[in-house]
Amino acid sequence: MLPTASRKKSSAVETKLYVAFELGWTKWKLAFGARVDEKPWHTTIGARDIRALTEAIARARRKVGLSETSSVASCYEAGRDGFWLDRLLAQMGVMNVVVDSSSIGVNRRARRAKSDRLDATKLLAMLMRHQAGERGVWSVVRPPTPEQEDARHLQREIRTLKKEKTRLVNRVRGLLASQGVAARMGRRGLVVPVTSLRIWDGSMVPPGLRRRIECEMARHEVVHRQVLELEGERDRKIREGNSVPCQKARRLMQLRAVAEASAETLSREFLYRDFRNRRQVGGLSGLSPTPYQSGESSRERGISRAGNRHVRGIAVDLAWQWLRHQPQSKLSRWYEERFGKGGPRMRKIGIVAMARKLLIALWRYAEFAELPEGALLKEQAA
Numbered sequence: 001m002l003p004t005a006s007r008k009k010s011s012a013v014e015t016k017l018y019v020a021f022e023l024g025w026t027k028w029k030l031a032f033g034a035r036v037d038e039k040p041w042h043t044t045i046g047a048r049d050i051r052a053l054t055e056a057i058a059r060a061r062r063k064v065g066l067s068e069t070s071s072v073a074s075c076y077e078a079g080r081d082g083f084w085l086d087r088l089l090a091q092m093g094v095m096n097v098v099v100d101s102s103s104i105g106v107n108r109r110a111r112r113a114k115s116d117r118l119d120a121t122k123l124l125a126m127l128m129r130h131q132a133g134e135r136g137v138w139s140v141v142r143p144p145t146p147e148q149e150d151a152r153h154l155q156r157e158i159r160t161l162k163k164e165k166t167r168l169v170n171r172v173r174g175l176l177a178s179q180g181v182a183a184r185m186g187r188r189g190l191v192v193p194v195t196s197l198r199i200w201d202g203s204m205v206p207p208g209l210r211r212r213i214e215c216e217m218a219r220h221e222v223v224h225r226q227v228l229e230l231e232g233e234r235d236r237k238i239r240e241g242n243s244v245p246c247q248k249a250r251r252l253m254q255l256r257a258v259a260e261a262s263a264e265t266l267s268r269e270f271l272y273r274d275f276r277n278r279r280q281v282g283g284l285s286g287l288s289p290t291p292y293q294s295g296e297s298s299r300e301r302g303i304s305r306a307g308n309r310h311v312r313g314i315a316v317d318l319a320w321q322w323l324r325h326q327p328q329s330k331l332s333r334w335y336e337e338r339f340g341k342g343g344p345r346m347r348k349i350g351i352v353a354m355a356r357k358l359l360i361a362l363w364r365y366a367e368f369a370e371l372p373e374g375a376l377l378k379e380q381a382a
Contacts, residue, residue, distance in 0.1 A: 020123035021076035022116040031120035032060035075127045077101040083143040103139035155264045168220045189217045248366040257325035265314045278360045287356040315355040329374035
């Protein structure tokens, strides 16, 4: 019979090294382990220090008695650091998992100890369970390719700039309203020059306020010009692009109610994934319901909001447009029959349910050319 140390070493040769990352801005906490019944080893390295990470993995292998060629599995929570770490670990030969942080269970006690060390330890234990084949431990995020991730920035920048335009317009309106002026705003800013405006007593706008408004309008002009340039670039890519997202965007734009912004967002943020069923479509969008049942208590807690927020926002806007431009479709008739006669609150609840159904219908149309029942194409007569 082998001695205890020999048995431990021989069994550890076939063991995989597990590492969990707790990512911070200046420091990273790493938890290592090879067996469930062993105490994890923790270490701290500088954030984004690749050399220190490589040395920490090598040191952890020696501590648990693994060979230099033993396999490594890791995990970290999706967040600010994005997916570059996942790509780095793949180059290092590490089998990494990016975890949806909202899917990690939390102790329900009013007061619980929390630290980076404890969080890393918990992630490590869940990683071992996940690697052992236990289902439902957490939800896994599927990282996009660098090309897919980079292609998203165009439409996201357009949406960001449009929000900035709205903030600038609201700020100017608020400044003028403080002097009793209800200014008219157009797409390019003030309809009437600020020098022609008169405040509550009929006098000109004070010089300090006038200078501030002129600065805000100058920013508005720059942002407006950037939006037009980026929208032109987006439209040109949709028309001339040969990539799969461009082809799906062009197909979606054949439907009435679907414009360039919606088609581009859905094709880049959503339809790049290979969905197996409609439940995955609803899950990624974050529009899936979250029922709560315990004993005789049963209630609905709303949508999960765990998916892509860009898709969720565009889906709700698109649902309202669908009601307007596709009134005879099956989806529009379903909404009107169930929620059309309700109050504003019921209509808002119903539009979220319709947005989920609409995303599923658009996915089937983009992937399998299944036209939503009763829907019309733009080439058809109104």
